[in-house]
Amino acid sequence: MTGKGKIAVLDVGKTNVDLWVADRTGNLLENRSTPNRVSDGPPWRHHDLKTLSDWLGETLADICQHHPIEFLIPVGHGAGGVLVGEDSADENMGAMLPMIDYEDHCPEDINSEYLGKCGTFEDRGSQVMMASTHAARQLLRMQRADPKTFAKANHYLNIAQYWGWWLTGVAVSEYSAMGAQSHLWNVLRHHWSPIVDIQGWRGLLPDFQPAWSKLGTVRHTLMRRYGLPANITVLTGAHDSSSNFYRYVAAGLEDFTLVSTGTWVVAMSRETNLATFDHDRGTTINADMNGLPVGGALVMAGREFSAIAGPSWHGDKAELGPLIRIVEQGTMALPGFGNNDGQFPGSAGHGQIVGPMPETTAERTALAVLQAALLTVTCADTLGGGRRLILDGTFLKEPLYAPLVAALRPDIKTELSEEKNGVVIGALCLAARVLGEQPFELRLQPVEPAAIPGLAAYASDWRRAAEANAGEAL
Known part of the structure; x- marks a missing residue:
């Protein structure tokens, strides 16, 4: 413009x-x-x-x-x-x-x-x-x-x-x-x-x-x-998460799931089959700017991260060594640590850490980042929409977060947007539309999956344990 x-x-x-x-x-x-x-x-x-x-x-x-x-x-x-x-x-x-x-x-x-x-x-x-x-x-x-x-x-x-x-x-x-x-x-x-x-x-x-x-x-x-x-x-004007989603749509992107991260992890996809939606999980039917349905899945992952990382965490980044140890020893954080069920009905307030307890702040940080990635993939799997997964938002400040997500979904192309103000850029795309101008260029980067021995088996075990933990709470 x-x-x-x-x-x-x-x-x-x-x-x-x-x-x-x-x-x-x-x-x-x-x-x-x-x-x-x-x-x-x-x-x-x-x-x-x-x-x-x-x-x-x-x-x-x-x-x-x-x-x-x-x-x-x-x-x-x-x-x-x-x-x-x-x-x-x-x-x-x-x-x-x-x-x-x-x-x-x-x-x-x-x-x-x-x-x-x-x-x-x-x-x-x-x-x-x-x-x-x-x-x-x-x-x-x-x-x-x-x-x-x-x-x-x-x-x-x-x-x-x-x-x-x-x-x-x-x-x-x-x-x-x-x-x-x-x-x-x-x-x-x-x-x-x-x-x-x-x-x-x-x-x-x-x-x-x-x-x-x-x-x-x-x-x-x-x-x-x-x-x-x-x-x-x-x-x-518009809803904030929908504004962020709009910048991808305005750029002509199709067949994708977007996961925006912060206090809430919010996954959105226009390709979701809403007829087979699991209504018992944290699923939503949103509307895009034209009023058409967009499938959504959400979880309060930011609150989960804070609870798992603990009061000694002051912004330190997760390290590969402690993360590998967490996976090897089978330490798991089972949701949910907040007051929202998210993707596991009945889990609110029943979060717990099982297996060997993290011994250091570095291990707690690694466990918190791993939990964020697992919850992200759970939301994306719930939607099941699109051939590409796009990540944006606060969690990208953690260098291991996106590679973990890519490793947990090896059959899907994972990309990230480093735009830190997607809601604002989406709103600017609305101004471009009213002015009859082209939307702004969308820059996406491919994500290289992390190489963590035993990660796939760990993720399967975590999912079963998370479901069982939620079921016991019901």
């Missing part, structure tokens, strides 16, 4: 919020970041939208002093949204009720009612997950907690679309965000899930617009309040 106008990407993650600036060639020029603060209540753990909105307005104004921003694209995680009223400029940032933190404990009576109304796996696009995950469950909780205020609301908006609305006053829904386990949208049948009509929510959910469509320019009230220029055009 050519031209003078710069592009801003607002990336709203669970832990941090980033504002990026890029030129039209995809070069990232500047980044500002702030914690995504959460308050304990009342009435529930909720996100601090007021502090975040002031940070966004002030930071955007400062950036505009030296970067002429032409477009802004919001992206956000898939586990929340905001119930809004008419005025996006009021003291509550338009929120009729506080935005629920998806890790907040959901009351048992709400959970019980929700389980009776949330429909089938196909309706939801996933199992019912932990705590207050899923927009539909959050809406039910709000409706039960304060029905009078709830009845006055105008819209429910996913995270990216909320910030687009706050900036422009235009309310829309978007496929990838609604299809990211909101439990409001049936991706396969392309209509609202049954709970929407059961609870009378249809009027809260705006019409769909493409992720690359123009919502409008920043509202005059915000321009005056923060000193913003008048010509920033805001796009609809």
